[in-house]
Amino acid sequence: MSALTDPDTEGSTTVTSGAPAGGSAVVRVRGVTKSFGRAAALKGVDLDLHPGEIHALMGMNGAGKSTLVQVVCGVHQPDGGTVEMGGRQYSGLTVRRARRLGISSVPQRRELAMGLTVAENIMLGDLPARGGAVHWKAVRSQARAALSGLGIDIDVDRIAGTLTVAEQTMVEVAREVRRGGRVLVLDEPTACLSARDAGRVRDLVRTLRDEGVAVVYISHYIDEVMAVADRITVLRDGAVVRSAPAAEMDPASLVRAMVGRDVVSRRPERPAPKDEHGLVVRGLSQGRAIRDFTVEVRKGEIVAVLGPAGDAQSRLFDLLSGRQRPDTGEICVDGRPVPSGRVKASLASGLRCVTGDRRTLGLVQGMTVDENLMLAGDRFARRRLHRRSRLARRAAPVRDTYGVVALTGNPPVGSLSGGNQQKVLLGKWLETEPVACFLEDPTNGVDVAAMADIHTLVDDLAARGVAVLLASSSAEEVMRLADRVVVVSAGRTVAEHDITAITRDELVATALGGQPQ
Amino acid sequence: MSLKTPSAAPDVAAGPPERGTRTWTPGRLLHVPHGGLVLVLVLVAVFTAVQADSFTTSQNLLNVLRQISVTAVIAAGLTLLMTAGGMDFSMGGNAAVTLCVAAQLLHDGCGTLPVVIVSLLLATLIGLVNGLVVTYTRVAPFVATLASAMLLDGVALLVLDGMSVTIGDRMTGLGNDEVLGVPCLTVVALLVLAGTGLTMRFTTFGRDAFAMGGNEHVARLSGIDVNRRKLALYALAGVLAGLAGLMLLSRLGAAAPNTAGLQTQLTAVAAVVIGGTSLAGGHGTVIGTVFGVVLLGVVANALNLLQVNSNYQLVVTGGVLLVAAVVNEFQRRSAPGH
Numbered sequence: 001m002s003a004l005t006d007p008d009t010e011g012s013t014t015v016t017s018g019a020p021a022g023g024s025a026v027v028r029v030r031g032v033t034k035s036f037g038r039a040a041a042l043k044g045v046d047l048d049l050h051p052g053e054i055h056a057l058m059g060m061n062g063a064g065k066s067t068l069v070q071v072v073c074g075v076h077q078p079d080g081g082t083v084e085m086g087g088r089q090y091s092g093l094t095v096r097r098a099r100r101l102g103i104s105s106v107p108q109r110r111e112l113a114m115g116l117t118v119a120e121n122i123m124l125g126d127l128p129a130r131g132g133a134v135h136w137k138a139v140r141s142q143a144r145a146a147l148s149g150l151g152i153d154i155d156v157d158r159i160a161g162t163l164t165v166a167e168q169t170m171v172e173v174a175r176e177v178r179r180g181g182r183v184l185v186l187d188e189p190t191a192c193l194s195a196r197d198a199g200r201v202r203d204l205v206r207t208l209r210d211e212g213v214a215v216v217y218i219s220h221y222i223d224e225v226m227a228v229a230d231r232i233t234v235l236r237d238g239a240v241v242r243s244a245p246a247a248e249m250d251p252a253s254l255v256r257a258m259v260g261r262d263v264v265s266r267r268p269e270r271p272a273p274k275d276e277h278g279l280v281v282r283g284l285s286q287g288r289a290i291r292d293f294t295v296e297v298r299k300g301e302i303v304a305v306l307g308p309a310g311d312a313q314s315r316l317f318d319l320l321s322g323r324q325r326p327d328t329g330e331i332c333v334d335g336r337p338v339p340s341g342r343v344k345a346s347l348a349s350g351l352r353c354v355t356g357d358r359r360t361l362g363l364v365q366g367m368t369v370d371e372n373l374m375l376a377g378d379r380f381a382r383r384r385l386h387r388r389s390r391l392a393r394r395a396a397p398v399r400d401t402y403g404v405v406a407l408t409g410n411p412p413v414g415s416l417s418g419g420n421q422q423k424v425l426l427g428k429w430l431e432t433e434p435v436a437c438f439l440e441d442p443t444n445g446v447d448v449a450a451m452a453d454i455h456t457l458v459d460d461l462a463a464r465g466v467a468v469l470l471a472s473s474s475a476e477e478v479m480r481l482a483d484r485v486v487v488v489s490a491g492r493t494v495a496e497h498d499i500t501a502i503t504r505d506e507l508v509a510t511a512l513g514g515q516p517q
Numbered sequence: 518m519s520l521k522t523p524s525a526a527p528d529v530a531a532g533p534p535e536r537g538t539r540t541w542t543p544g545r546l547l548h549v550p551h552g553g554l555v556l557v558l559v560l561v562a563v564f565t566a567v568q569a570d571s572f573t574t575s576q577n578l579l580n581v582l583r584q585i586s587v588t589a590v591i592a593a594g595l596t597l598l599m600t601a602g603g604m605d606f607s608m609g610g611n612a613a614v615t616l617c618v619a620a621q622l623l624h625d626g627c628g629t630l631p632v633v634i635v636s637l638l639l640a641t642l643i644g645l646v647n648g649l650v651v652t653y654t655r656v657a658p659f660v661a662t663l664a665s666a667m668l669l670d671g672v673a674l675l676v677l678d679g680m681s682v683t684i685g686d687r688m689t690g691l692g693n694d695e696v697l698g699v700p701c702l703t704v705v706a707l708l709v710l711a712g713t714g715l716t717m718r719f720t721t722f723g724r725d726a727f728a729m730g731g732n733e734h735v736a737r738l739s740g741i742d743v744n745r746r747k748l749a750l751y752a753l754a755g756v757l758a759g760l761a762g763l764m765l766l767s768r769l770g771a772a773a774p775n776t777a778g779l780q781t782q783l784t785a786v787a788a789v790v791i792g793g794t795s796l797a798g799g800h801g802t803v804i805g806t807v808f809g810v811v812l813l814g815v816v817a818n819a820l821n822l823l824q825v826n827s828n829y830q831l832v833v834t835g836g837v838l839l840v841a842a843v844v845n846e847f848q849r850r851s852a853p854g855h
Contacts, residue, residue: 321738347740361738364731366799375728378721379740386724428739 032081041067056229060447064238074098102182114161119143146178166197273301278467279436284329297467304482312488313471321353322346350435365414370395402427419450436467553844565819585814586706591785593713594757601726602798604658608758609782610669615762617676620772623684644755648748683771692767714803730798791841
């Protein structure tokens, strides 16, 4: 419980060591409170942002990170407290004023005009014109200058929609910096990125720091934060529990500060896998994305497919679920071949595919929690009638088992936190008597505690005798869950190991080509 | 609860039991489902009743009910279809074709029952073709059905060949009789509305529509046969359009060029949108649609009674649609729509 003995956060009296001189803060947040309805999202939070410093904000889903950042950016007006910047105190900012003061943010979901070129996106709202007509040459040259100033190498004539997610992030950062951003908020800039791309984004962040920008860096990845941040502030339940230079923190104490207890997520003993195969994939190929992919999963076994995000493992969902037809290859569930390219056939075989993209492929955001939970199960049971009370009765045990927590009875699933949504998604599929299961990044964008819960759920699934194929881009998760791991790179299988025969570092080295950290 | 009668008083709707103790403010009305809509409806009705004595006569009210019944049937089918993320602009055209074909057949001396069956089958077929085009060519429903709407309006004119076709007193029973003081047409419309409302709320078929409208990918991956559902929904829209056509024929006793068609369709679309059903799918209520239909009917009637220049009718209808759409947008943020 070392987290609770942290230094008092009364602000100006304690200018902690390591930070740039206390007076130089570009933004000072003092005692900010904010409630939504009865739920207090922020309870008297202090925050100092210094130029030339990467300030990481950590905390679980719902800890108040986003709300705090939105207060600084002027999206929300605080109920109490002040935000001081540019020598003036504001009790509430508007988005417009925050922008004028040089505060900008790059949200989690990229906000580029996907049909326009990189150059247009960077210059948007400020297109150089000559006599009322856009001066295209100047657009391109200024955009190029903005990119190269940050050491980004992207062709300005490319269409934004064709960029990778990492490149989109960089273009957004370049745009904000060009607009004069002195404080830049990055909300999980490396979520869903491959290690190489994440490294590029981190390099960019360091460049920004060296240019004197105050960077607010929100991330769930502890290793990443430890590597990149100069100062870390941990929020829990809307209050700052710890704020210190990164050098004074270690991963274990960070986790304790975030969760308030030690998260125990260790490999449990699972019953040994049975001999018969639950899921067999042979020679699966589709274009250049996935080539001759073969894997055999026994019942009760968890086999992980590890690769950089966006590599072969991210195609498996479409191919196994029947959304797309592979060029060649065969899928067998429980010894019986599954006709490819048909969702119905895939479901009928007992294969359950849980997407990593719950927003677009997993849940109907506007529908209630209960209805989402039972969406697939009720269709399998061929129910014709729908009664809310009975639905709630059927859903209650699933909610219980999967630890779905909703503040009010049965809200639309879109209003839940990421972790809860993910549990709903798992509950929806894993309670339909699966023979084999394909899980894609089951802990994508969920907080540490939810992650541990989800790992336990996956363990239980395997213990029930289900063949589990896990696609992941996280070596941690693979080490925690899998019995065997298949490493893919550039569409091909490059290695296959028993998990006991390899260390995490070796695994990372194989998978990610010797990435740092 | 899927069907409240249009006369539901606003203060009944405004006070859910658990909030009974709170003070009532106009702002709170925004949080009541369809609160703003009911308020506008009541204001229009009260204003008209004060200005024109004839508004509240039973003769006039029955007339209004007869007039809105046809739109209501089309709007009911459209509510379900739009909730599922579909759209059908051709229901009015479908009704026109059905009306003309049925009139010609009756005029030529065919039996009433066979004619009804044939017309409904024809209407279903037209809906099914719409569904096939939308499902398998992936042309946007908006475009595909707008095309078929124009096409069907033309076909209706061709069938009549510029003439008016009377059907004598056949089918007058449906068009003019009353059951317990309620016009038969309205009874049919109420049955259709109730059926649609119950389907949307209490059957898997209806919930599939919500799921498909909310996220078609998820619906497909969850084991819903999306293509078959779409075909069924468009066919259902077709058969209801055909029913509407027959109802109109029975009321008018004759088929004339440019009866029903795109204008009727647009009124139905307006009613559904006023009722809060999302154009993007995933949200929709039949009660809202009922209010929308009634509001448009009452407004049209009021303009007649107040002897407003008929050229203003479309202007006012458009204005009502705009205001209602804006109010709905404000309301959407506070409550889920089903």
